[in-house]
Amino acid sequence: MDQPAYAAASLYAALNALILVWLTLATARVRRKHMVLIGDGGVARLGRTMRGHANAIENIPVMLVLLGFGAALGAPAIAIHVLGAAFTFGRAVHAWHFTHEQAAQWQRATGFGLSVVTLAAAAIGVLGQAVLLL
Secondary structure, X not given: OOHHHHHHHHHHHHHHHXXXXXXXXXXXXXXXHXXXXXXXXXXXHHHHHHHHHHHHHHHHHHHHHHXXXXXHOOOOHHHHHHHHHHHHHHHHHHHHHHHOOXXXXXHHHHHHHHHHHXXXXXXXXXXXXXXXXX
């Protein structure tokens, strides 16, 4: 068992969980401001914040599963750190974009780009490790 790789995967799980907490609180804050309990109530700002939160929910769990399996299959801790750090930075920049009413487009593009590239790299890496161990 590669304890440093598991520790690295755990670090990025915790950091990404904090990003989800941030997005949850941001969504709740906009809901409270506009007194919307369900859906977006036709409030564009709430729809934007909810979409950022939903995007994180769609992507973060998959990456964390891949990091965990990568560690379990013997990926070196440095690989987990490189992928985890780039993904987490991407998710934080993406969240920043969606939690602010006026945000630069580069934030969304950078966050999306880092998320997709690292997700694909992790998937290919885990697939390769799994095939080699079959």
